[in-house]
Amino acid sequence: MMLRRRTTENDGSPNRRRGWTLAAATVVAGVLITGVSYAYWSATGTGSATIQATTVNGLVVSSITTPLNDLYPGKTDDLGYKVTNGNVYAVQLTALTAVSVTSSDAVNCPASNITILAAAQTGVGQPGGWTGITPLTVPGNNGSATGTLTNLVTMSTGAPVLCAGKTFTVALSFSGTQQ
Secondary structure, eight states: OOOOOOOSSOOOOHHHHHHHHHHHHHHHHHHHHHHHHHHHHOOOOOOOOOOOOOOOOOEEEEOSSSOOOOOOTTOEEEEEEEEEEOSSSOEEEEEEEEEEEEETTTTTSOGGGEEEOHHHHHHTTSTTOBOOSOOEEEOSSSEEEEEEEEEEEEEOTTOOGGGTTOOEEEEEEEEEEEO
């Protein structure tokens, strides 16, 4: 019996070729599976989307409650107000931009019997309005806040007795900024 010595050289034997063939087939199968997997799971696309700016809603200014009934000739009084904000964002009021007075009885007690604080009256005519107000932040989404205009109205000392029990409506306009 003759013993053969094994060498590490490629001797061209079928077992050796089969090993290389199997290794090559494994590599090729791996590449193909990876390529198919990539092709199956990847995708690209282009297009566009749109967005629109919200609309701006006006603020609603109203009385806090029923009118105070403590105004008389010569008396100066505060004016309370409520602001409702229909915007989706908060607004901070920073200036009074217009103020006017009407009377519930313009014949017997005209609005001229009510005067507005001089600084406010002068300020509303200035660019930016009267900034003597305390800034008021009004929350969005129909939120509301209340404020007071200190010493805003005075009833004239010459107001007739027919002014007793009359209501004076003070229309207010404010400006402010988004918060």
